[in-house]
Amino acid sequence: MLVEMVALDLETTGLDPQRDSIIEIGAVRMRDGQVVDEYSQLVSPDVPLPREITDITGIRPEQLVGQPAIEDVLPQIVHFVADAPVIGHNVNFDMDFLARQGALRGNLRLDTAELAPVLMPAASRYSLGNLAAETGIALKEAHRALDDARATAGLNSQLWLKPLDLPLATLNEIVSAASGLAWSAEPVFRAALEARDLLSTPDVIRSTHGSTLFPPLQEGMPLLAPEDAPLPLDFEEIRQKLGEGGALARQLPGFRERPQQVQMAQEVVQAFNQGEHLMIEAGTGVGKSLAYLLPAARWSQVNSRRVIISTNTINLQEQLLNKDLPDMQMALSEPLRSTLLKGRGNYLCPRRFAALRRRKPVNQDELRLLCKLIVWLLENRSGDRSEISLRGPGERHVWSRLSAEDPLCSLERCRSEMKGSCPFFKARKSAECAHLVVVNHALLLADAASEHRVLPNYSSLILDEAQHLEEAVSEAFAFRLDERLLRLQLAELGSANSGVLGELLRASQGLVAAAVQERLKEMIDTIAEAATLLQHHAGRLFSSCRSFADDVGPPRNNYTMRLRIVPQ
Ligand code: SF4
Known part of the structure; x- marks a missing residue:
């Protein structure tokens, strides 16, 4: 492991090292994982401090009056860091600002924003604040340079321990995959591999290859065989389960009969029996989920007909899967098969x-x-x-x-x-x-758009959170164009000498006749030419969009801007 490093963070007037200025530098020197020194300095910027930066950092313009200029501060930070590797959260951002000033150009960069996504795959987000909260690291004032540098140092210390627990095969695969890609997290995995060799730590063998990657399907679940003529539901049976002293009250402590829930269940039973559409607006506290789940479950069990339940939010899906459906199962005498399909x-x-x-x-x-x-x-x-x-x-x-x-x-x-x-x-x-399949509105709409090739056959549909359906329809049938993604895809395409097209041409060499190879090369040249043209037109399109947004939208800054165009 590297014994001495410096965690560093800058606050700046914006995101562009060419135009923006440094307003604060914070750094923490660590030796063998312990903090041995700290550095903190406000800096007077060359450009005005934008309001949104004050909102983010809490640094006010008057705090910067009388502070030293960056030229006077640089020798101090260069001396503090010396030739130690520099750790940062999105370290390139900070180091690019310093490199623009001619400082710390040759130091090894280590990025916790690159390490954390690999070593904490389930973290909810990879912002420094969120990672600090998830790992129990104190972050007093987020977006202040010294506090951010301290949190980065703490996060780094925790992340460095994780690769030591990885199987050797995994470390080897990561280091080998990273070869030639100048990845700022690679030195950590390489160091862990070397440390494992030195310490001769016993290896853990866990296969993540081939058909052993995921557990096999549990065989033996019967398919539904729908009855030709469905049998009607008996509302009295449902009412008893929902009623005082009924199956749910016996199984669930605190369950009380709710007249509105019973009334809603009656309406749902009638809709199933008559094959009718039904729209219900149920306020909070009615217990609407059980009021539709119970009739839906019985309808599906009695008639072997699948019911789809579509929701808008993951929260409701989780509530149905983890609470309401298990609760309801306790009130049913026959097993109910329910699942979530994404x-x-x-x-x-x-x-x-x-x-x-x-x-x-x-x-x-x-x-x-x-x-x-x-x-x-x-x-x-x-x-x-x-x-x-x-x-x-x-x-x-x-x-x-x-x-x-x-x-x-x-x-x-x-x-x-x-x-x-x-x-x-x-x-x-x-x-x-399954009798009941829980999906979200997006998947339901994808099924509708693909002539029902997405979902298994179903006879009835329940839309919960139906007030979001219109929004879900707009989202599902929207067309998206992302400039960065488009450029990335076109760059990946490459030409006869690079990218996917180059790979295709190389791979075909010797496998096809020379005339076919020649024809393939011509086609690849045509595609590459079209891709270059497309890049040019895409550049013009996005530049027109930016001009339009400048003309009609709020003042532009470096952050995401949203503009909604609606008919007059
Ligand atoms: S997702 Fe489709 S292509 Fe991929 S392994 Fe499964 S069945 Fe095969």
Whole structure:
């Protein structure tokens, strides 16, 4: 392990090292994990202090009056840091400001914002404040340089311990995948690997490869075989379960009969029996979930017909899955099969994941996500995206190429290869056998848009949180254009000498006849030319959008701006 390092943080007037100025420097020197010295200095900026920076940092313009200029402060910080490796949270941001001033250009940079996403795959967010809260590190005043540097130092000390517990095979794979990508987290994994060698720590063998990656599907769940003519529900049976002294009251302490809940259940029973549409507005405290779940469950059990329950929020899905459905099961004499089904994009595709591991990542977003997944899969085998946090659009883009949202996805093809262990395959199978399937509005709408190829057949649909449906429809059928993502995708495409197209041309050499190779090269040149043109037009499009936003929107700053255009 590195014995001496400096955690460093800057506050600045904005995000651009060319235009903006440093207003505060904080640094903490650590030796063998212990803080041995600290440095803190306010700096008088060359440009006015924007109001939003005062809002974020709490630093007021009058506090900067009379403070030294950056030229006078630089020798102090250069002396303080000397040649120690510099740790920061998004360290490149801070170091680029200092490098612009000609300071600390050659120091090794270590980034906790790169390490944390790999070593804390389930953290809810990767901001310094959030990571400090999740790891119990005190952060007195967020966005003040010394406090941020202290929190970074504490976070770093915790993160450095984690790689020491990873299996040797995992450390080796991470270090080998990082080769040639100048990743600022790589020295930590390399140091851990060397420390493990020196200490001869016993290795933990955990396989994260092939069909052992995820547990296999539990076979034997029967499919639903719907009755031709459905049998009507008996409301009296439902009323008794919801009533005073009924099955729910006997099982759930504090359960009381609620007349409005019983009335709502009666309306739902009638809608099922008559095949009618029903719209209900139920206020808080009615107990609406049980009022529709109980009739839906009995309808599905009695008639072997599946009911879909669609919600808008994850909170409600969790409440249904973790509380209401288990509560209700206690009131039913027959077993009820219920499950949550998410969109394909939520499940990791083991086939694509294995392909990335074989070919090795080509950029830092791929590398960081690959390492995060390898670490995550050591402990968690669900393959469900909701159990990890993805950092920024780059990681989200890579995930989309590793998820089950794959045009080549074929359950049949992977059945033997994955031996039924593919997370999407298992979720889909479990939904095909379930009486009640909980989904979100987005997935329901994706099913509607794809001629019902997303969800298993169902006979009835319950929309909870239906007031959000209109918004969900706008979201589901929206068209999105992301400048960074578009440029990233076009750059990945490359040309005859680089990127995916270059790889394709190289891979085809010797495999196809010379004439075919020549034709392929021509096609690749045409595609690359079109991609360059597209980059040019995209640049003009986004620049027009920015001008439009400048003309009609609020004053522009460096942060996200939202402009909603509505008809007059
Ligand atoms: S079934 Fe689809 S998601 Fe699963 S491994 Fe095969 S391609 Fe990937």
